[in-house]
Amino acid sequence: xxxxxxxxxxxxxxxxxxxxxxxxxxxxxxxxxxxxxxxxxxxxxxxxxxxxxxxxxxxxxxxxxxxxxxxxxxxxxxxxxxxxxxxxxxxxxxxxxxxxxxxxxxxxxxxxxxxxxxxxxxxxxxxxxxxxxxxxxxxxxxxxxxxxxxxxxxxxxxxxxxxxxxxxxxxxxxxxxxxxxxxxxxxxxxxxxxxxxxxxxxxxxxxxxxxxxxxxxxxxxxxxxxxxxxxxxxxxxxxxxxxxxxxxxxxxxxxxxxxxxxxxxxxxxxxxxxxxxxxxxxxxxxxxxxxxxxxxxxxxxxxxxxxxxxxxxxxxxxxxxxxxxxxxxxxxxxxxxxxxxxxxxxxxxxxxxxxxxxxxxxxxxxxxxxxxxxxxxxxxxxxxxxxxxxxxxxxxxxxxxxxxxxxxxxxxxxxxxxxxxxxxxxxxxxxxxxxxxxxxxxxxxxxxxxxxxxxxxxxxxxxxxxxxxxxxxxxxxxxx
Amino acid sequence: xxxxxxxxxxxxxxxxxxxxxxxxxxxxxxxxxxxxxxxxxxxxxxxxxxxxxxxxxxxxxxxxxxxxxxxxxxxxxxxxxxxxxxxxxxxxxxxxxxxxxxxxxxxxxxxxxxxxxxxxxxxxxxxxxxxxxxxxxxxxxxxxxxxxxxxxxxxxxxxxxxxxxxxxxxxxxxxxxxxxxxxxxxxxxxxxxxxxxxxxxxxxxxxxxxxxxxxxxxxxxxxxxxxxxxxxxxxxxxxxxxxxxxxxxxxxxxxxxxxxxxxxxxxxxxxxxxxxxxxxxxxxxxxxxxxxxxxxxxxxxxxxxxxxxxxxxxxxxxxxxxxxxxxxxxxxxxxxxxxxxxxxxxxxxxxxxxxxxxxxxxxxxxxxxxxxxxxxxxxxxxxxxxxxxxxxxxxxxxxxxxxxxxxxxxxxxxxxxxxxxxxxxxxxxxxxxxxxxxxxxxxxxxxxxxxxxxxxxxxxxxxxxxxxxxxxxxxxxxxxxxxxxxxxxxxxx
Numbered sequence: 001x002x003x004x005x006x007x008x009x010x011x012x013x014x015x016x017x018x019x020x021x022x023x024x025x026x027x028x029x030x031x032x033x034x035x036x037x038x039x040x041x042x043x044x045x046x047x048x049x050x051x052x053x054x055x056x057x058x059x060x061x062x063x064x065x066x067x068x069x070x071x072x073x074x075x076x077x078x079x080x081x082x083x084x085x086x087x088x089x090x091x092x093x094x095x096x097x098x099x100x101x102x103x104x105x106x107x108x109x110x111x112x113x114x115x116x117x118x119x120x121x122x123x124x125x126x127x128x129x130x131x132x133x134x135x136x137x138x139x140x141x142x143x144x145x146x147x148x149x150x151x152x153x154x155x156x157x158x159x160x161x162x163x164x165x166x167x168x169x170x171x172x173x174x175x176x177x178x179x180x181x182x183x184x185x186x187x188x189x190x191x192x193x194x195x196x197x198x199x200x201x202x203x204x205x206x207x208x209x210x211x212x213x214x215x216x217x218x219x220x221x222x223x224x225x226x227x228x229x230x231x232x233x234x235x236x237x238x239x240x241x242x243x244x245x246x247x248x249x250x251x252x253x254x255x256x257x258x259x260x261x262x263x264x265x266x267x268x269x270x271x272x273x274x275x276x277x278x279x280x281x282x283x284x285x286x287x288x289x290x291x292x293x294x295x296x297x298x299x300x301x302x303x304x305x306x307x308x309x310x311x312x313x314x315x316x317x318x319x320x321x322x323x324x325x326x327x328x329x330x331x332x333x334x335x336x337x338x339x340x341x342x343x344x345x346x347x348x349x350x351x352x353x354x355x356x357x358x359x360x361x362x363x364x365x366x367x368x369x370x371x372x373x374x375x376x377x378x379x380x381x382x383x384x385x386x387x388x389x390x391x392x393x394x395x396x397x398x399x400x401x402x403x404x405x406x407x408x409x410x411x412x413x414x415x416x417x418x419x420x421x422x423x424x425x426x427x428x429x430x431x432x433x434x435x436x437x438x439x440x441x442x443x444x445x446x447x448x449x450x451x452x453x454x455x456x457x458x459x460x461x462x463x464x465x466x467x468x469x470x471x472x473x474x475x476x477x478x479x480x
Numbered sequence: 481x482x483x484x485x486x487x488x489x490x491x492x493x494x495x496x497x498x499x500x501x502x503x504x505x506x507x508x509x510x511x512x513x514x515x516x517x518x519x520x521x522x523x524x525x526x527x528x529x530x531x532x533x534x535x536x537x538x539x540x541x542x543x544x545x546x547x548x549x550x551x552x553x554x555x556x557x558x559x560x561x562x563x564x565x566x567x568x569x570x571x572x573x574x575x576x577x578x579x580x581x582x583x584x585x586x587x588x589x590x591x592x593x594x595x596x597x598x599x600x601x602x603x604x605x606x607x608x609x610x611x612x613x614x615x616x617x618x619x620x621x622x623x624x625x626x627x628x629x630x631x632x633x634x635x636x637x638x639x640x641x642x643x644x645x646x647x648x649x650x651x652x653x654x655x656x657x658x659x660x661x662x663x664x665x666x667x668x669x670x671x672x673x674x675x676x677x678x679x680x681x682x683x684x685x686x687x688x689x690x691x692x693x694x695x696x697x698x699x700x701x702x703x704x705x706x707x708x709x710x711x712x713x714x715x716x717x718x719x720x721x722x723x724x725x726x727x728x729x730x731x732x733x734x735x736x737x738x739x740x741x742x743x744x745x746x747x748x749x750x751x752x753x754x755x756x757x758x759x760x761x762x763x764x765x766x767x768x769x770x771x772x773x774x775x776x777x778x779x780x781x782x783x784x785x786x787x788x789x790x791x792x793x794x795x796x797x798x799x800x801x802x803x804x805x806x807x808x809x810x811x812x813x814x815x816x817x818x819x820x821x822x823x824x825x826x827x828x829x830x831x832x833x834x835x836x837x838x839x840x841x842x843x844x845x846x847x848x849x850x851x852x853x854x855x856x857x858x859x860x861x862x863x864x865x866x867x868x869x870x871x872x873x874x875x876x877x878x879x880x881x882x883x884x885x886x887x888x889x890x891x892x893x894x895x896x897x898x899x900x901x902x903x904x905x906x907x908x909x910x911x912x913x914x915x916x917x918x919x920x921x922x923x924x925x926x927x928x929x930x931x932x933x934x935x936x937x938x939x940x941x942x943x944x945x946x947x948x949x950x951x952x953x954x955x956x957x958x959x960x961x962x963x964x965x966x967x968x969x970x971x972x973x
Contacts, residue, residue: 005617005618008777068553080760121783122785130491133494151784273568275788276787296605297612302762303761
């Protein structure tokens with residue numbers, strides 16, 4: 001037996017969590033509209049696939065953004081050799097500009113505070129390494145992104161203490177909850193070094209209002225602990241109220257700026273998870289310097305820095321992209337939530353993110369996490385949708401599920417919706433709104449109302465992207 | 481002071497300690513260069529960068545390939561239909577074509593004596609990330625790795641900083657050309673045991689940085705049997721494998737394992753395209769382990785430093801072009817050989833010897849005869865003279881933890897031919913001056929001024945003769961050079 005490190009042998013990578021079981025089910029039987037129409041539809045992946053046509057059009061018009069075109073190849077050598085961990089100035093300026101624009105230009109970001117990392121994954125780990133020692137703790141409001149268990153704890157040895165948020169408060173973070181978590185940590189002899197918030201929230205899709213943010217900033221300032229704001233979904237806010245960043249709030253509330261740090265990325269806002277563009281933005285000079293040194297472990301490829309710099313330094317593109325993305329997300333979200341409501345499925349009212357926080361509490365046999373897991377397995381194996389159970393997000397209450405809506409073509413979404421509808425109608429008629437039950441043929445009228453309503457949501461230009469196969473008939477039945 | 485103290489409370493120990501290694505004077509030379517960088521026209525008296533192991537000699541071949549293969553990019557008309565799939569591809573297994581291409585490349589670089597398995601190719605944030613990942617997988621905080629010295633200064637950070645793991649140097653001596661001997665390994669191991677230091681493995685760099693030498697088969701076999709006996713790991717950093725430009729050939733640990741009794745679960749390779757291809761900006765680091773558990777663990781950790789899918793796509797295409805790769809490897813060796821020869825011959829002429837080497841992007845220069853005394857202090861003094869008066873950023877042996885003072889690593893590949901000449905002239909001038917100072921106690925300044933004037937004339941004459949137009953591109957200056965200073969700016973003393 002060869003010995004490896006404790007980190008390697010342990011479970012800190014988090015992949016034994018059930019969050020990943022759904023992924024495995026998907027991987028063994030992935031949906032394809034033509035080749036595998038009965039496969040599992042991936043609704044557990046928070047990807048933003050709605051704006052690629054827009055981006056590709058820009059790329060065609062801007063060959064200089066690539067190092068591999070005739071227009072760009074003269075920069076190949078210097079870019080390929082560029083390994084300075086400060087990052088290209090044009091890249092930092094472009095990202096700072098984008099971040100400012102996404103916040104309505106109410107804040108200005110300093111390019112010299114932009115530090116690169118290996119995606120948001122790398123950014124979180126890096127921040128934890130800078131702010132906390134092994135055995136120290138960060139407070140994290142629940143429900144939260146399951147990846148935090150790995151990113152913040154695995155190799156750093158840092159602990160996470162949940163700040164319990166409840167549906168009775170719409171899962172908002174309250175001062176009471178923060179104090180309670182802090183006390184609990186003290187009692188467990190855990191030194192709290194900071195609070196990590198995700199705003200807009202994953203998995204809720206909601207944003208924090210100004211009052212909540214101020215309350216949070218006051219709290220961390222009083223306790224002299226750090227505030228890490230994960231704002232990677234900032235540009236996915238598709239309708240009012242407007243997104244408020246902690247970068248704005250600290251302009252209004254007195255606090256020690258050395259405690260304030262932002263994690264950003266282009267994976268969600270632009271739909272570029274493959275490009276690994278993670279950003280740490282700290283108001284603390286020592287943290288900037290330290291993080292910058294650490295960025296050597298996960299710099300952004302200079303080829304990608306060059307592409308992003310060119311793209312985001314184009315003011316027209318910036319403005320139009322943000323508008324286009326909002327519009328696409330708005331339409332998709334509206335249609336999705338409306339369709340679900342037609343069969344009595346509600347979700348937390350949200351205006352951001354790439355997912356909804358679906359309320360299936362009424363479908364639980366009992367109010368337990370076991371019942372939630374049972375329901376989840378039914379959804380994976382019978383309805384064939386990979387959704388994510390609330391327990392994997394450390395939600396305090398069973399019955400909630402995160403469902404991603406932006407990572408698929410329109411017709412796949414239709415299939416998913418029809419599967420959900422069929423499942424509800426077959427098994428849970430009690431929750432379907434009464435007005436629909438009065439019709440003689442429930443399914444027929446639903447599909448009729450569906451096709452009529454779809455037009456309300458879709459643009460006249462057509463809903464089929466160039467990559468959709470032939471559209472499915474609305475009469476496709478979901479597996480039961 | 482107050483600020484620092486406050487931060488010490490606010491920040492982690494990792495953030496406030498020195499283990500990032502940047503306070504090492506290895507970086508002082510860089511700072512001197514950054515504030516006064518050489519430019520043949522704008523700043524001919526500036527500091528020449530000879531501390532950066534870069535390989536820019538074959539970009540003409542690469543650029544030609546790029547122009548001929550527009551489908552290697554996801555941004556060209558030919559490649560745009562792949563843009564979306566690639567931009568959303570974040571699977572930490574990595575693109576299959578990328579892994580296959582890298583595995584094939586590694587095989588070719590090893591002379592096709594080994595086949596590498598694409599399923600063992602794990603990505604990381606450059607070799608920097610790869611080395612750190614390997615350590616995270618293999619050792620706990622407080623454990624240690626044996627590292628033969630002299631070794632790459634960056635190991636201090638990469639192996640130790642966030643991992644909490646220690647380095648125990650295995651000092652190699654010039655008396656046997658810095659070979660790694662079994663005896664030295666045993667001695668270092670025993671000593672560590674006696675001090676209750678838990679040795680988890682050995683890290684070797686082959687070809688060696690800073691020596692530029694390759695490990696022979698005997699040494700490789702000895703290392704493999706040493707780790708097998710002690711049941712500790714062997715990490716072989718082979719990032720300079722394709723920079724071998726003359727015999728003896730490079731022998732990968734993968735090759736040596738093939739006909740040896742050893743525990744394969746102990747063997748791991750770190751690779752990268754930063755040196756062999758000259759792509760440090762692309763951050764292509766690879767961890768290749770023969771241990772399944774390590775492969776799986778490293779793969780999960782790769783989430784912290786995956787290779788950009790845009791870059792994976794480009795390199796998958798480039799490295800699977802057999803003809804291009806063959807041509808590139810041959811040309812690269814040829815040009816490195818030529819450059820190496822020009823330098824070492826030029827130094828020989830003024831009596832400076834170097835370790836006989838056949839690889840790497842640098843040579844290991846012996847300046848012991850020029851030391852006032854055989855101490856690290858004297859080496860540092862000499863080094864400051866070289867930086868500030870000779871205006872060359874070379875790297876002192878002490879920054880590589882070399883146990884003998886007087887050695888310097890000098891990079892030769894990261895400049896054009898004209899700059900090579902200037903650098904050589906400066907070295908010659910310095911050495912000859914030094915010899916004269918030893919011989920004459922008379923008023924030197926006048927004589928020196930005369931010589932300098934003559935040298936200057938000779939310099940400009942020889943410069944124009946050797947000036948190579950094709951290499952004088954507008955991109956010689958890194959994008960981060962400040963606006964070149966007037967030649968009248970004085971370097972820090």
